[in-house]
Amino acid sequence: MDYPKILETINNELSYRDVSGKVASYIPELAKIDPRKFGMHVYCGDCQHYSFGDSEELFSIQSIAKVFSLSMAMRLMGEDLWDRVDVEPSGDPFNSLSQLEYESGVPRNPFINAGALVISDILVDQLEDPKQELLDFVRKITNDDSINFDHNIAASERSTGYRNVALVNYMKALGNIKCEVEPIVDFYFHLCSLAMSCKQLSQAFMIFANKGKILGTQEEILTPTTVKRINSLMQTCGFYDEAGEFSFEVGLPGKSGVGGGIVAIHPDQYSVAVWSPILNEKGNSELGMKALERLTTLTGLSVF
Numbered sequence: 001m002d003y004p005k006i007l008e009t010i011n012n013e014l015s016y017r018d019v020s021g022k023v024a025s026y027i028p029e030l031a032k033i034d035p036r037k038f039g040m041h042v043y044c045g046d047c048q049h050y051s052f053g054d055s056e057e058l059f060s061i062q063s064i065a066k067v068f069s070l071s072m073a074m075r076l077m078g079e080d081l082w083d084r085v086d087v088e089p090s091g092d093p094f095n096s097l098s099q100l101e102y103e104s105g106v107p108r109n110p111f112i113n114a115g116a117l118v119i120s121d122i123l124v125d126q127l128e129d130p131k132q133e134l135l136d137f138v139r140k141i142t143n144d145d146s147i148n149f150d151h152n153i154a155a156s157e158r159s160t161g162y163r164n165v166a167l168v169n170y171m172k173a174l175g176n177i178k179c180e181v182e183p184i185v186d187f188y189f190h191l192c193s194l195a196m197s198c199k200q201l202s203q204a205f206m207i208f209a210n211k212g213k214i215l216g217t218q219e220e221i222l223t224p225t226t227v228k229r230i231n232s233l234m235q236t237c238g239f240y241d242e243a244g245e246f247s248f249e250v251g252l253p254g255k256s257g258v259g260g261g262i263v264a265i266h267p268d269q270y271s272v273a274v275w276s277p278i279l280n281e282k283g284n285s286e287l288g289m290k291a292l293e294r295l296t297t298l299t300g301l302s303v304f
Helices: 003-013 062-083 098-102 113-126 130-142 151-160 162-173 181-192 198-204 224-237 240-249 286-299
Strands: 039-044 049-053 194-196 254-256 261-266 270-275
Touching: 003 039, 003 049, 003 286, 039 198, 039 286, 049 198, 062 113, 062 130, 062 181, 062 224, 062 254, 062 261, 098 162, 113 130, 113 162, 113 181, 130 181, 130 194, 130 198, 151 181, 162 181, 181 194, 194 198, 198 261, 198 270, 224 240, 224 254, 224 261, 240 254, 240 286, 261 286, 270 286
Parallel strands: none
Antiparallel strands: 039 049, 039 270, 254 261, 261 270
16 A cells, blocks of 8 residues: 555645634633644554654644543443443534433443543542553553643643533432542543644554554553454544544544544554644544545545
């Protein structure tokens, strides 16, 4: 596969000028991002790297990090996790409150905010130092000890995070939260503030394309069954109420974040990350989705 030529074609075809969305503004720090940023990085199963643009610049990965916290929780709880959170597509915005009352405080899936907050509760409850252990996990699977939180983003999220606090309080009232609210939301805001590049994200997500093993060393981090579950959830729930559209257009399991990043994997083939901070009305990177559609079209590789 001629990935350099394919990425060159994508870079030449697409531009921030071709999309009409806006940079996320409800988190003040995110509103400062240059909308012209655009980068893409492909990490292949033969350990080769291919990229263009701003692929090595750090950005706030936001909800992409929910895949990391879910992975950690599944290692701790296994199948028992699904007593606390469901595995169904939400069909609603990522920060919806309305479903919780109808479904007795059990979130639809672990990628909407309510579900990720339940996962945060589990990690805060079971880990001695959840923020440090999150960093240790991400650094290990990426093979990069430089990865860290963006504390300005975390503080900015806290300053506007009233809905997330409301979600935790509501689920606690319904019996699905064990810990106190403050440490849960503190962990959650730091989780979403992780700063990574497209290159680092593609390296981190290779374990989901490589049956749970770190490429190169083949150290098993997650079981194949766990990876199957996570990939399935990325396919059906990774883009909230636009998950169907992403499957239709791109045909890969993936996860988005309102920082403008998208990561997707093709089992046994590659892990790919793209960053463009201009979001569509559903909160997903508009240019990122177009770039990934072109990638699967030009390579002829999707999971379907």
